[in-house]
Amino acid sequence: MSTAATRPKRTATWQRRLRAGGMSALWAVAGVLLVVLMWEGVKLMGSVIPLPWSTDDTAMPHVWTMLQGFSQPEVRGSETSVFEAVVAASLFSLVVAMGGFAIGVSIGLLLAIVMQRFAFMERGLLPFVIASQTVPLIALAPLIVGIGNRISIGPFQWGTTQSVMFIASYLAFFPLSVGALRGLQAPSATNLELMRSYASTPRQTLMKLRFPASIPYLVPALKVSAAASVVGTVVAEISAGVRGGIGRLLIEYAREATSTPSKVFVAMFGSIVVGLLAAGLVVLLDMYLTRNLPKEGSS
C-alpha cells in the first residue's frame, strides 16, 4: 500500500540523458587514453623486441612530440604555426564537405520521394543506387577535376573546389536516398488506410505521414552521409591537389615526415576533428528533428 510519501520518484529526463551522455564521454576518453597507452607501449616493446614495423621516432613519434608539433612553425621561418595552418585547412574542408552534404541530401531526398511515389522508378533505380556503393567515385576524383576544369557555365568557371564538393555530394547522396526511401515506406498499412479514408492526396500523405514517420530512418542515414562527405572531401582534395584543404596538408606533411614527423599527425588530428564536427552537426540536426518524438527512457 502506497501513500504520498512512498510514491516512486521520477528523475527528470534531461538529467538522465546528461548522465548517460557523460558516461559515454567518459568511456570515449578512456578509449583514447587506452590508445595512447598502447601507442607508447608498442614503442617501448619495439625498442626491445624486433617488431615487423618501424617503431622509431620518425615513423612513430612519441605522443608528446605530436602535441609539441602543434606549436611549431609551419615552414621554417614562417609566422603561422602548424596548429594554425591545420585549423585553417580543416575549416576549409569542413565548409566544402558540408556544402557537398547539403546538396547530396537534397538530391537524395528528392530521389527517395520519386522512388517512393512511383514503384517503377524504385525497381529501376534502386539496384543502381545499391550498385553505386561499389563505384569508387573517390578514385574518379582526378578525372572529375579534369572535366570540371574545362567546364564554364556562362561567366562561372568551375574550379577544383567545386569538383571536390561534387564528389562529396555524390557520396552523401546515395546512403541518404536509401535510408530516406526506407523511411518514406515505413508507415504501417493501418496508418496509410487512415489517410486514404480522409481522401488525402499523395502529397498530403507525404507531408503529414511519410516525412514524420521517416525521421528515425533519416537520422542514421544522415550520419552516414555526413561521414561520407567528409571522407570524399579529404580524399578528393588529395587526388585533386586542392590548395587550402586538409587533404593537401596531409600529403605535404607526410613527405616531410623524415624531418618533422609530428606534422603529419597534427594534420591527421585535424581531419579527425573535421569528421567529428560534421558528426556533431548531424547530432544537432537529429535533436531538432526528433524534438517532438517521445524520448527514450521516459515513461
Add this chain to the structure above:
Amino acid sequence: MAGRLRFLWPPILVAVIFLGAWELLVRAKDIKPFLLPAPSLIASNFTKDVSLMFGAGVYTATTALLGLALGTLVGLMLALAAQRLHVVNSLITPLAAGLAAVPIIALTPILNNMFDITTRTPRVLISAIIVFFPIFVNVTRGLIQVRPVQVELMRSMNARPRTVLRLLRVPNALPFFYTALKIAAPLSVIAALVSEYFGGPQEGLGSRIASSAANSNYGRAWAYVLSAIIVGLVYYLVVLAIERWTTPWTGHAQRA
C-alpha cells in the same frame, strides 16, 4: 521465373536508356574524350587491354581481400569479447561511433611510414581497419540483441553461457554479420584502391587510374574505373550468395 523477370527488366531498361543517352550525347555534341568518353570508347579500351585490366584488378582485389579477411577476423573476435565482457563493449563502441565520422584513410601516410611502403602491408591494414568497424558494431549488436524470452527459455533448460552463445546468440547474429559484410566488402575494395593514391607499388587499379588521368589517357582511365566497379560488384554478389546459402531464414523472422 516470371516473377523474377518482373524485377529484372526495370533496372535493365534504365541501364540501356542511360547508356544509350550517354552515347548519343557524346556523339551529338561531339564531346571530347578527355571530357567525357562515350560508353563505346570505354568498352573498346576495356576489351583492348583486358589482360592489363585483369592484372591490375587482381592486384587491388587481393589487397582488398586480405584487408577484408583481417578486419573481419579481428571484428568477430572483439565482438565475441564485447558480448561477454561489458567493459570491452563500453570502450570500443563510442570509439567506433566517433571514428565512423572521420576519414580513416587519413591514416595511410602514417602507416606508410610505419610499415614498408614498398609492400602492400599499409594498404591491407587500412582496408582492415575500415572493415573492422561495421563488422564489430553489427556483430556485437547481433550477439547482444537476442529476445529476452529466448534467453529465459535457455535458462529454464539450464544452459551454460557458452551454450547460450553457441545455440542462440551466434545464429541470431548471422543476419547482422551479413548486413555488415555487404557494406564491408565493397568498402574494402574502395579502401584498397584509394590507399594506392598515397604512394607505393603502382600495379593496382587506383594507381593506374591516377596515372592514366595524368597522361590524359582518359579512355583507359575510365576502363580501369569499370574494372574497379566490376571487382566491387563481384565481392558484393559473392557475399550475397553466401548469405542466401547459409541463412535461408533471413527476412522470414517470426513476429511471435
Add this chain to the structure above:
Amino acid sequence: MTANTAAVEATGVWKVFNPDQANQVIALQDVTLRVEQGEFVSLIGPSGCGKSTLLRVIADLTEPTQGSVQVAGLGAHEARQQQRYGIAFQQSALFDWRTVRRNVELPLELAGWSKAQRMKRALELLDLVQLSDFADHRPWELSGGMQQRVAIARALAADPPLLLMDEPFGALDEMTRERMQNELLRIRMETGKSIIFVTHSIPEAVYLSDRVVVMSPRPGRITDIVPVSLGTRNEDTREDAAFFAGVTAVREALRGHEAATAGRARTGEV
C-alpha cells in the same frame, strides 16, 4: 519423488523489487501454495497481482526475497538444473534457424541426448501434438497456434513431471484458443503431468483446472482458491451449468477482492 510429494510446494514466498526504496514494489507477499502431483492449477488475477512472478520464482528464473520453493521434492534451483519442469511462454520463442523438429530437440541437446534418441523423441512429441507432417518445416511457415503446439512439445521433450505455462494462448484468437485448451487437456490425460497455468481468462481457468488460484495486486498475494469439479471435459462442458457456476465463483472471488480494495482505498489504506 514419492507418492505424496507435492509437485510444487511454495512456502512463505515474498518477492520485493527495490526494497526499502521510494519505488518499492511488493510483487509477492507471503505466498503459500501446494500443488499435488497430476493437478492442474491456474493462477488468475489482474495485472500486477504477481501470477507471472510466482511462476518465475517456481521456475528459478528469479529469486524470491524470502521463502522457499520445492519442486518435486528438490529446491527450485536444483529442479531447474535437473530439468524437472518444462516451460511455455506467451511467445513461442522458436528459433527461426531451426526446423520444427530441431526446435523440439533443443532441451534434449542441452541434456546430452544422442542424435538418434533426440530425433525419435522429437517425432514422438510432434505426433502427440499432431504436427508430425510439419517436422521439417520452418517456424515462420506455421500459424500462431501451431507454433505454440511446437513450444508445448518442446516443453515436454525431456518428460518433466511439471509443466509451467505463462499465458501460452494469450496471443491466439478465441476459436484457436478453445481448440488448444482441448489439446492441452488431452495431452495432460495422456501424460499425467502436473500443470501450473497463468491466465487472464476466467473461462479458460475454469475449463482447464482442478483448482483456480485467485490473486490480487498491491501487494501481490493469493486471496482465494476456487476448486473446480467438472469431471471429464467435452464439447458440452462449456455450456454446462456447473461450468457457469465455476466461472461465477471465480469472478466473484476476483471482484470481491476488488470491492474490498476499493473500500480500503476510500479509507486511505491502499
